[in-house]
Amino acid sequence: MIGVRPSVLAPGGLWQNWGRSASSHPVMMARPTNVDEVVSIVRFARDNELTVKTVGAGHSFSAIAATDGIMLDLGWIEGLSAVDERLGRVTLGAGTNLYQLPTILAPYRLALANMGDIDRQTIAGATSTGTHGTGARFGGLATQIVAATLVVGDGSILRVSETEHPELLPAVRLGLGALGVLVDLTIQCVPSFLLSAVERPVGFDFVLDEFEEHSSATDHFEFYWWPHTDGVMAKTNTRLPAEAERKPLRRINEFVEDRVVSNGVLSVICNVGHVAPFVIPSINRLATRVYGNRSYTDHSHRVFASPRTTRFREMEYAIPRAAVPEALRAIRTLIDDRGWRISFPIEVRVAEADDNWLSTAEGRDTGYIAVHRHFRDDPEQYFRAVEQIMKSYGGRPHWGKMHYQDAESLAGLYPHLADFLAVRDRLDPGRTFTNPYLDRVLGA
Numbered sequence: 127m128i129g130v131r132p133s134v135l136a137p138g139g140l141w142q143n144w145g146r147s148a149s150s151h152p153v154m155m156a157r158p159t160n161v162d163e164v165v166s167i168v169r170f171a172r173d174n175e176l177t178v179k180t181v182g183a184g185h186s187f188s189a190i191a192a193t194d195g196i197m198l199d200l201g202w203i204e205g206l207s208a209v210d211e212r213l214g215r216v217t218l219g220a221g222t223n224l225y226q227l228p229t230i231l232a233p234y235r236l237a238l239a240n241m242g243d244i245d246r247q248t249i250a251g252a253t254s255t256g257t258h259g260t261g262a263r264f265g266g267l268a269t270q271i272v273a274a275t276l277v278v279g280d281g282s283i284l285r286v287s288e289t290e291h292p293e294l295l296p297a298v299r300l301g302l303g304a305l306g307v308l309v310d311l312t313i314q315c316v317p318s319f320l321l322s323a324v325e326r327p328v329g330f331d332f333v334l335d336e337f338e339e340h341s342s343a344t345d346h347f348e349f350y351w352w353p354h355t356d357g358v359m360a361k362t363n364t365r366l367p368a369e370a371e372r373k374p375l376r377r378i379n380e381f382v383e384d385r386v387v388s389n390g391v392l393s394v395i396c397n398v399g400h401v402a403p404f405v406i407p408s409i410n411r412l413a414t415r416v417y418g419n420r421s422y423t424d425h426s427h428r429v430f431a432s433p434r435t436t437r438f439r440e441m442e443y444a445i446p447r448a449a450v451p452e453a454l455r456a457i458r459t460l461i462d463d464r465g466w467r468i469s470f471p472i473e474v475r476v477a478e479a480d481d482n483w484l485s486t487a488e489g490r491d492t493g494y495i496a497v498h499r500h501f502r503d504d505p506e507q508y509f510r511a512v513e514q515i516m517k518s519y520g521g522r523p524h525w526g527k528m529h530y531q532d533a534e535s536l537a538g539l540y541p542h543l544a545d546f547l548a549v550r551d552r553l554d555p556g557r558t559f560t561n562p563y564l565d566r567v568l569g570a
């Protein structure tokens with residue numbers, strides 16, 4: 127292929143995502159080391175009527191990263207390329223993983239304003255699917271992106287920022303990988319800070335009866351409800367200045383609690399539950415006693431993110447925040463009525479309204495409800511039934527998590543969908559960057 131070093135390309139093979147809920151056979155794997163090579167690959171694909179799909183860390187549960195065309199891995203286009211210390215902004219290669227950021231940002235005393243619960247994703251993959259954490263006054267990663275460079279469908283390089291094509295920012299910050307190959311992203315950071323974390327077991331009704339108050343009383347509020355129980359593990363994280371006193375978990379305690387107790391117990395529950403579902407209610411009750419009763423203060427990234435060693439599948443819906451208590455009670459009734467045995471906790475988080483066109487929090491203060499199943503359990507019946515409940519609240523599915531909607535059923539949920547599709551037509555008229563998932567949710 128003209129312009130592409132042979133070492134950049136390799137024959138494709140089986141690709142699978144982390145949750146083992148999506149797989150594909152890319153015809154080729156490409157690992158470019160610079161932007162010119164990305165341009166050559168995109169042009170080669172366009173000229174040969176192949177598609178190109180960039181994969182991040184493969185941590186989406188939906189098939190959003192799957193392709194039978196050329197799979198592009200930007201693992202070599204990573205790390206810091208520019209810093210604006212005055213504005214607190216960093217420009218990073220799109221293949222940078224979130225777990226690299228603490229080391230990259232430390233010399234500048236900067237941090238991400240908010241994070242989800244793991245740090246394995248790439249920044250490009252995370253922002254492209256609307257990855258979020260929790261916090262009534264905070265948005266997801268895409269709200270922190272102030273500029274991006276991407277290679278678009280004709281192979282040209284497009285710079286989007288507050289001064290260059292600013293009208294494209296609300297689309298490019300959260301573009302589902304449909305608009306081009308992001309090669310760098312500029313993130314608006316905040317001064318580094320500590321988080322004081324308090325995890326406590328509380329009652330189901332206690333947390334739902336005053337959900338709005340709980341979720342706005344602290345900077346970052348979330349909770350996990352164990353089906354078949356009245357037990358909830360509530361987690362509040364309060365922001366403190368970087369100079370405040372750190373009281374981290376002792377390494378040994380952290381290892382025992384996060385790896386052995388949290389992930390280990392969860393793994394046992396899931397494995398036992400898989401072969402003997404009737405024991406799930408009792409072990410869930412036990413779990414409400416061993417999980418979450420601790421407090422500590424540490425660097426923000428050490429509190430936001432933790433390891434996930436038990437493989438699972440997930441569906442997450444965004445609904446108007448005020449609807450969360452009613453929706454979760456409806457899911458509880460559903461589980462009871464159907465007699466299902468669900469071993470995984472349901473996670474509830476919040477986010478501030480934002481203005482990214484395909485953001486699940488676009489235009490409304492949002493509550494998130496996430497349901498999970500162990501990867502060996504078939505999630506479909508449970509997820510489809512929960513999806514019906516979430517749809518009745520105008521629910522928007524997380525783009526990187528499982529759901530069963532398509533372009534027709536999603537129409538009407540996003541006021542700026544037509545604007546996004548117009549940008550897609552402009553940047554990728556030949557659909558070089560599409561795949562079956564994007565055809566399904568956006569149309570061909």
Ligand SMILES: Cc1cc2nc3c(=O)[nH]c(=O)nc-3n(C[C@H](O)[C@H](O)[C@H](O)COP(=O)(O)OP(=O)(O)OC[C@H]3O[C@@H](n4cnc5c(N)ncnc54)[C@H](O)[C@@H]3O)c2cc1C
Binds near residue numbers: 145181248254306
């Ligand atoms: C254990 C686990 C925990 C999770 N926790 C959270 C959470 O707390 N909050 C949350 O919101 N989500 C969470 N997720 C979902 C996850 O954050 C998203 O699915 C995210 O997109 C995964 O990032 P990735 O780098 O693996 O991207 P991938 O899944 O590999 O790709 C996702 C999309 O990004 C596109 N993309 C990737 N790189 C580029 C690029 N350079 N240019 C253009 N497009 C690109 C891909 O083409 C694809 O469309 C979790 C997932 C797992 C498995």
